[in-house]
Amino acid sequence: MTWTRPVGLFALLACAFVIGACGTDDSEDGGGGDQAATESESNTQSNTGEQSEFFVQADFERQLAQRDAEPEGPADKPWEQAIEPEMVDTSEYKADSNGNWNVCFSNAAVDNPWRQVGFKTMQEEVKLHSEIGNFRAVDAEASDDKQISDIESLAGRNCDALIVSPNTTATLTPAVEAACEEGVPVIVFDRGVNTDCPVTFIHPIGGYAFGADAAEFLVDNVDSGGKVLALRILPGVDVLETRWSAAKEIFDDSDLNVVGVEFTEGDAANTKSIVSDFIQREGELNGIWMDAGATAVAASEAFEDAGVEVPPITGEDQQDFLQKWDEEGWTAMAPTYPTYQWRTPIIAAVKILKGEEVPKEWVLPQPKIEQDTLADYLQPDMPPLHYALCGCEDMPGFPGPWQ
Amino acid sequence: MSAATSGFETGAGGSRARRLAGSLLSTGTIFLVLFVLLAWIAVLNPNFLEPGPFLAYLKRAAPLVILAIGSYFVIVSGGFDLSVGSIVTVVVVVAARLIDDEPSRTWPVVALLLGIGAGVGLVNGLVSTVLRVPSFITTLGMLLILEGAVFLWTDGAPRGALSEEFRSIGRQGIEGIPLIDELPWSVLVLLALGAAAVVLMRADYGRRLMATGDNDRAARLSGVQVDRVRVIAFVLSGTCAAIAGILLGGFAGVSAQVGSGLEFEAITAVVLGGVVLGGGRGSVVAAMAGALTLEALFTWLNLQGISGALEDTVQGVIIIAAVAFASYRLRGTR
Numbered sequence: 001m002t003w004t005r006p007v008g009l010f011a012l013l014a015c016a017f018v019i020g021a022c023g024t025d026d027s028e029d030g031g032g033g034d035q036a037a038t039e040s041e042s043n044t045q046s047n048t049g050e051q052s053e054f055f056v057q058a059d060f061e062r063q064l065a066q067r068d069a070e071p072e073g074p075a076d077k078p079w080e081q082a083i084e085p086e087m088v089d090t091s092e093y094k095a096d097s098n099g100n101w102n103v104c105f106s107n108a109a110v111d112n113p114w115r116q117v118g119f120k121t122m123q124e125e126v127k128l129h130s131e132i133g134n135f136r137a138v139d140a141e142a143s144d145d146k147q148i149s150d151i152e153s154l155a156g157r158n159c160d161a162l163i164v165s166p167n168t169t170a171t172l173t174p175a176v177e178a179a180c181e182e183g184v185p186v187i188v189f190d191r192g193v194n195t196d197c198p199v200t201f202i203h204p205i206g207g208y209a210f211g212a213d214a215a216e217f218l219v220d221n222v223d224s225g226g227k228v229l230a231l232r233i234l235p236g237v238d239v240l241e242t243r244w245s246a247a248k249e250i251f252d253d254s255d256l257n258v259v260g261v262e263f264t265e266g267d268a269a270n271t272k273s274i275v276s277d278f279i280q281r282e283g284e285l286n287g288i289w290m291d292a293g294a295t296a297v298a299a300s301e302a303f304e305d306a307g308v309e310v311p312p313i314t315g316e317d318q319q320d321f322l323q324k325w326d327e328e329g330w331t332a333m334a335p336t337y338p339t340y341q342w343r344t345p346i347i348a349a350v351k352i353l354k355g356e357e358v359p360k361e362w363v364l365p366q367p368k369i370e371q372d373t374l375a376d377y378l379q380p381d382m383p384p385l386h387y388a389l390c391g392c393e394d395m396p397g398f399p400g401p402w403q
Numbered sequence: 404m405s406a407a408t409s410g411f412e413t414g415a416g417g418s419r420a421r422r423l424a425g426s427l428l429s430t431g432t433i434f435l436v437l438f439v440l441l442a443w444i445a446v447l448n449p450n451f452l453e454p455g456p457f458l459a460y461l462k463r464a465a466p467l468v469i470l471a472i473g474s475y476f477v478i479v480s481g482g483f484d485l486s487v488g489s490i491v492t493v494v495v496v497v498a499a500r501l502i503d504d505e506p507s508r509t510w511p512v513v514a515l516l517l518g519i520g521a522g523v524g525l526v527n528g529l530v531s532t533v534l535r536v537p538s539f540i541t542t543l544g545m546l547l548i549l550e551g552a553v554f555l556w557t558d559g560a561p562r563g564a565l566s567e568e569f570r571s572i573g574r575q576g577i578e579g580i581p582l583i584d585e586l587p588w589s590v591l592v593l594l595a596l597g598a599a600a601v602v603l604m605r606a607d608y609g610r611r612l613m614a615t616g617d618n619d620r621a622a623r624l625s626g627v628q629v630d631r632v633r634v635i636a637f638v639l640s641g642t643c644a645a646i647a648g649i650l651l652g653g654f655a656g657v658s659a660q661v662g663s664g665l666e667f668e669a670i671t672a673v674v675l676g677g678v679v680l681g682g683g684r685g686s687v688v689a690a691m692a693g694a695l696t697l698e699a700l701f702t703w704l705n706l707q708g709i710s711g712a713l714e715d716t717v718q719g720v721i722i723i724a725a726v727a728f729a730s731y732r733l734r735g736t737r
Contacts, residue, residue, distance in 0.1 A: 383560060
């Protein structure tokens, strides 16, 4: 009777092996076939998926062209520069020259480091203009509903100028239109609205230029046929969709092999796991494209932990990325969506209330950080998620509020 | 359990057999699911079961498994702990700010973080027992308080930096081991905590905890200090969350979003392991297997090319399906 137990165990193991083996064989046929199919597809076609429904060919081409345009205005103050401006008369809004103006600001949110750095920069900009007697900022906490009621209440509170950074484009349009009808000069920045009633709309070149800058860098620095992984935060957000759709256009025209387009939800652990999975699955990765830089360092760590060299990688102008790039000597670049654009709405408000001309669409230059300019943007004393392009270094309060 | 369920079991010989089958079904199913998933992943990615990649999977799963252990204690005692994700965030953000890249501060800060986790758990436990606020509300409130506090303290952008020593706990391991090359510290922490949890559940405290969750009145009448048992469960949960936070911060670095959604992943894992919401039933090993399964499921989804956005949906389906399955299975036993 003593042998029954081992025999039973053996039988169980044998069963498990048979089942395991069958399973493997079956699926390997199927799986192998699929893989071959996708691989042969990728040679003729791209792995980048369908083009985004947010993609507008004309905007894409315009933004790419604007990158090479010479901006007008002082070169050392990019936040005052404008690309191909069409000036509009604002004399109807000229206010009491004694000053003590009420400038109101409806802010979409301050829920991420980009907006934090931007908002601090804006508050410091206000201090530079003695004409502004009162600056009232209201935070909509990333809610359309709250921002609609914020704008309504601000428009009724004798603001001399109203600055709006819309939470979303379509939903906020009627609220902005209603504010325009009150007769107060409205200044919109960052994300736009679907109406031309604001006096000026301020924004850097845009998402297409951002995504294309990063994609072109990889096309130039990764050997042909190299495996590129694209990391995105979320689908369906217009400002992020444009970044990816531009990169897709560039990648589709190149001979790079985009092995994956993945969503990280902006989470460092997620990002690192995804990159590790791909290093494992593909054997190697030759380039990383990112639609935002907050998790670029986490992505790079996946390579360090796998014991391989970090391939060409794109990030953004956060200090942690720039410093790691510098220390480790990566092949890297950082497109930017400069936070200095938060200075411009205040400057615009002052100009409008003085009755001076402003551009109808105030397109700010959007620099990219490359190896030869990297040193200019390193600020070791600033927090890891400080954005180098805040344009705030020369402000009187620097670096206090940003640290 | 000694008092509450032994009377139950001796009720009839037939029901004992059915209970045995039931408990096998409840804890056995999850291992089967885990096995199938791992096999499937191995088919999709043949090198998955090699020591290196498999340890990488365990290392990645470790924080969630540890959270699931903590949540198990609370859930089996009849409560919920929704604050664990925010504890993870607090731990990472506080660690970065206090260590500020200064290696010598690593271990004192680690001790402080464990204290913070246990302290938050203690408050959760005291509020939900002494003040009789349902634990769902207590810990939901704690989640909001901690999230708000982190936001206020950091302005949404965490400052400081973690030292290499701190990072290495979640990132590195013992190197130079034959065959497996590197044994991650997080896997060791996971094994130690898992073993400790099993021992604890077999000890007197485990039986009292189970009895409390099964029927707190009967437990109280038979001499269990129900409130104390529950408070300890929350302290264990908070401490586990702090450990998970230390590992996650080590794995991926500083982020103010690191803990968001983890409380629901932990609950999903525990429920997936067949632990019954409302308490009194389920094993801690199955809860750990539930967490491993959930992590394997995410890996599987990734290999299938299904984006991370679907993870939430999958979790939702799992929570509902697992609870429905459990109540279907239990419909005759009560």
